[in-house]
Amino acid sequence: MKELIKREYEHGFVTEIETDTFEPGLNEDVIRRLSEIKQEPEFMLEWRLKAYRRWLEMDDPTWAHVDYPRVDYNAISYYSAPKKKEDMPQSLDDVDPELLRTYEKLGIPLHEREKLAGVAVDAVFDSVSIGTTFKEQLAEAGVIFCPISEAVQKYPELVEKYLGSVVPAGDNFFAALNSAVFSDGSFVYIPKGVRCPLELSTYFRINAANTGQFERTLIVADAGSYVSYLEGCTAPMRDENQLHAAVVELVALDDAQIKYSTVQNWYPGDEHGKGGIYNFVTKRGACQGRNSKISWTQVETGSAVTWKYPSCILKGDNSVGEFYSVALTHNYQQADTGTKMIHLGKNTTSTIISKGISAGRSSNAYRGLVKFQPGAENARNFTQCDSLLIGDRCGAHTFPYIESRNKSAIVEHEATTSKVSDEQMFLCRQRGIDPEQAVSMIVNGFCKEVFKELPMEFAVEAGKLLEVSLEGSVG
Amino acid sequence: MLSIKNLHASVEGKEILKGINLEIKAGEVHAIMGPNGSGKSTLSQVLAGNEAFEVTEGEVTLNGENLLDLETEERAREGIFLAFQYPVEIPGVSNLQFLRTAVNAMRTHRGEPEMNAAEFMKLAKEVSKQVDLDPAFLKRGVNEGFSGGEKKRNEIMQALLLQPKLAILDETDSGLDIDALKVVSDGVNALRAKDRAILMVTHYQRLLNHIVPDYVHVLAGGRIIKSGGRELALELEERGYGWLGIKEDEAAAAN
Ligand SMILES: Nc1ncnc2c1ncn2[C@@H]1O[C@H](COP(=O)(O)OP(=O)(O)OP(=O)(O)O)[C@@H](O)[C@H]1O
Ligand SMILES: [Mg+2]
Numbered sequence: 001m002k003e004l005i006k007r008e009y010e011h012g013f014v015t016e017i018e019t020d021t022f023e024p025g026l027n028e029d030v031i032r033r034l035s036e037i038k039q040e041p042e043f044m045l046e047w048r049l050k051a052y053r054r055w056l057e058m059d060d061p062t063w064a065h066v067d068y069p070r071v072d073y074n075a076i077s078y079y080s081a082p083k084k085k086e087d088m089p090q091s092l093d094d095v096d097p098e099l100l101r102t103y104e105k106l107g108i109p110l111h112e113r114e115k116l117a118g119v120a121v122d123a124v125f126d127s128v129s130i131g132t133t134f135k136e137q138l139a140e141a142g143v144i145f146c147p148i149s150e151a152v153q154k155y156p157e158l159v160e161k162y163l164g165s166v167v168p169a170g171d172n173f174f175a176a177l178n179s180a181v182f183s184d185g186s187f188v189y190i191p192k193g194v195r196c197p198l199e200l201s202t203y204f205r206i207n208a209a210n211t212g213q214f215e216r217t218l219i220v221a222d223a224g225s226y227v228s229y230l231e232g233c234t235a236p237m238r239d240e241n242q243l244h245a246a247v248v249e250l251v252a253l254d255d256a257q258i259k260y261s262t263v264q265n266w267y268p269g270d271e272h273g274k275g276g277i278y279n280f281v282t283k284r285g286a287c288q289g290r291n292s293k294i295s296w297t298q299v300e301t302g303s304a305v306t307w308k309y310p311s312c313i314l315k316g317d318n319s320v321g322e323f324y325s326v327a328l329t330h331n332y333q334q335a336d337t338g339t340k341m342i343h344l345g346k347n348t349t350s351t352i353i354s355k356g357i358s359a360g361r362s363s364n365a366y367r368g369l370v371k372f373q374p375g376a377e378n379a380r381n382f383t384q385c386d387s388l389l390i391g392d393r394c395g396a397h398t399f400p401y402i403e404s405r406n407k408s409a410i411v412e413h414e415a416t417t418s419k420v421s422d423e424q425m426f427l428c429r430q431r432g433i434d435p436e437q438a439v440s441m442i443v444n445g446f447c448k449e450v451f452k453e454l455p456m457e458f459a460v461e462a463g464k465l466l467e468v469s470l471e472g473s474v475g
Numbered sequence: 476m477l478s479i480k481n482l483h484a485s486v487e488g489k490e491i492l493k494g495i496n497l498e499i500k501a502g503e504v505h506a507i508m509g510p511n512g513s514g515k516s517t518l519s520q521v522l523a524g525n526e527a528f529e530v531t532e533g534e535v536t537l538n539g540e541n542l543l544d545l546e547t548e549e550r551a552r553e554g555i556f557l558a559f560q561y562p563v564e565i566p567g568v569s570n571l572q573f574l575r576t577a578v579n580a581m582r583t584h585r586g587e588p589e590m591n592a593a594e595f596m597k598l599a600k601e602v603s604k605q606v607d608l609d610p611a612f613l614k615r616g617v618n619e620g621f622s623g624g625e626k627k628r629n630e631i632m633q634a635l636l637l638q639p640k641l642a643i644l645d646e647t648d649s650g651l652d653i654d655a656l657k658v659v660s661d662g663v664n665a666l667r668a669k670d671r672a673i674l675m676v677t678h679y680q681r682l683l684n685h686i687v688p689d690y691v692h693v694l695a696g697g698r699i700i701k702s703g704g705r706e707l708a709l710e711l712e713e714r715g716y717g718w719l720g721i722k723e724d725e726a727a728a729a730n
Contacts, residue, residue: 421563422526422527423563424563424565426523426525426526426547427559427562427563427565427617428565428573428577429524429546429547429548429551430523430524430547430548430551430556430557431551431573431576431577431580431633431637432548432551432552432577432580432581432584432637433548433576433577433580434548434580435548437576437580441565441568441572441573441576442565442568444567444568445565445566445567445568445569445616446566446567447567448567449567
């Protein structure tokens with residue numbers, strides 16, 4: 001097959017904007033300054049410092065199936081924010097028009113006139129949130145959806161109660177770092193019995209060079225509530241690697257449901273493996289209450305290196321955890337991703353559907369742990385792990401771990417590896433279909449079970465994203 | 476319409492086609508018969524542009540245009556259609572989506588607007604009835620779990636949807652029960668048109684009772700060793716391939 005022309009990463013532009021950016025380097029003073037800028041209450045600063053001291057004693061994890069040069073944490077700047085005329089924009093009208101244009105380019109309208117129908121959006125640019133849409137409508141329902149920096153000030157008791165309750169500050173190296181220096185992110189609280197009237201969505205954008213992005217998201221669904229939340233991410237093309245170390249915590253109380261979807265499209269680096277984002281993320285949800293449910297759906301196409309395991313702690317009896325994942329790697333991308341399902345309560349069930357697609361010289365690993373604790377009477381898990389290879393220079397690996405301390409637990413595990421075959425390609429092309437379109441159609445078919453879990457609008461977006469990400473894979 | 480001159484092709488360094496000459500005019504139906512392994516599928520695949528085969532000599536033109544310079548998908552858009560002897564499965568991709576993508580690729584090539592999902596659904600349902608396939612098959616993955624006969628009917632459905640200039644049917648009759656054979660033959664006869672040519676590979680003269688060919692060719696050892704009218708097929712049925720000077724074991728393999 002002939003080599004097809006590669007299209008460039010379409011979100012790779014840089015926004016020229018005046019910023020306040022910290023000098024690179026990390027120490028307690030940096031953390032104090034950060035906390036001061038954010039006008040945080042005392043408990044927050046103490047929490048950060050404690051996390052920082054823990055982090056100093058920890059080392060980069062080395063067990064994942066990824067290979068990258070050690071990050072120099074003192075070469076990174078820990079805060080970058082667009083310079084604003086006033087202190088904080090009170091409404092989107094106060095936001096720098098250049099920023100709004102950035103989000104328009106990304107296809108995310110923040111302006112009141114052209115808001116995304118039925119979706120409330122929070123936009124995080126480098127280290128700060130620049131605006132949230134549909135604020136009033138959400139407030140009417142009693143839903144809190146705001147930048148976490150705002151929540152720290154306005155709802156300190158909720159933040160203090162839940163922050164770190166699922167991912168403790170010292171959980172792992174990157175979580176500790178994030179806890180010390182997280183700059184912004186989203187906070188969501190859905191009151192008892194409320195079905196959130198809109199899809200909630202946060203778009204993260206790394207713009208500044210040599211800046212780490214450490215966002216923190218906390219979602220609490222009180223008893224009997226429901227929320228569907230989506231995050232999207234992009235970054236400019238830069239030759240240097242950039243670090244993104246986020247923490248996401250979800251808490252579902254009795255009968256509550258949280259559906260968390262991610263479309264991750266950080267800059268993956270160029271076709272020679274230069275540049276790209278290091279995406280080291282800790283995501284975990286606690287099904288605290290009885291009959292609660294947490295569902296993770298992720299479509300991961302970006303980043304140079306991904307290290308990410310959205311997990312569920314199934315504590316409440318009859319609680320349900322789900323993980324639906326599509327991870328695509330191309331060129332020199334590396335991904336080590338999967339999930340942990342920790343069954344504590346009775347009759348807890350979990351489902352894992354993982355679809356890994358490897359193209360180019362990339363490496364794609366699924367790593368999953370299913371654990372049944374002694375109290376997990378009649379718990380069950382179903383795992384399906386499928387790998388699809390495009391070409392013969394890429395790698396796919398599966399590392400499933402099962403630990404059972406309860407005899408009544410039932411685990412089912414299925415795994416397949418397949419290739420986009422020459423025969424399939426020939427059939428498509430014989431019917432007049434372009435090779436690139438053929439690959440994307442075959443890959444989309446492979447991912448169907450996961451895409452159907454995404455909110456409608458984003459399923460289409462995800463399909464297109466795969467198509468763009470696969471460009472140049474047919475050669 | 477199609478002109479093949481001294482066509483040689485090999486796979487993995489082994490020569491399979493050793494100088495094929497064939498002229499097919501618009502409106503004609505040609506049948507190709509011949510022992511197993513003689514190169515019938517290879518000829519079909521080479522015409523459709525399968526890159527697993529290397530053309531080492533000769534030329535092929537479609538309406539005067541050099542076919543061998545075109546990519547597989549370009550040939551398809553110029554009107555070459557191949558019904559596969561062994562249709563491959565594409566899991567998760569619905570037949571409907573696959574067919575609509577194909578039809579729209581052809582339409583775009585011809586400068587016609589794409590068909591939307593609703594328009595296409597209507598068309599696809601009609602055509603699926605024509606080959607006696609339940610429209611439920613449109614929702615299933617391409618050939619996924621289809622029986623042998625269902626796959627063959629699915630191929631003919633595609634030919635009817637894509638309306639090619641030259642339809643190459645590689646053993647579309649094999650593995651069909653008597654009723655299905657009738658359905659598929661009716662489908663092929665529906666394809667017959669003044670401006671369309673059909674090249675069909677078959678082992679069985681009984682197909683030629685349903686689809687009466689204008690010419691019958693015998694392909695053996697990578698060459699066309701005999702051509703005639705439809706009576707040649709009857710003669711082959713009666714006498715086998717032996718009298719044509721083909722080695723006994725090859726002839727035995729053909730029956
Ligand atoms: N991909 C391939 N690799 C190696 N040999 C091949 C390949 N494809 C075909 N051949 C060989 O080429 C020869 C012709 O095969 P072909 O499939 O064209 O025969 P055929 O006439 O269609 O036979 P049948 O009647 O059994 O379908 C056979 O010897 C076959 O083994
Ligand atoms: Mg054959």
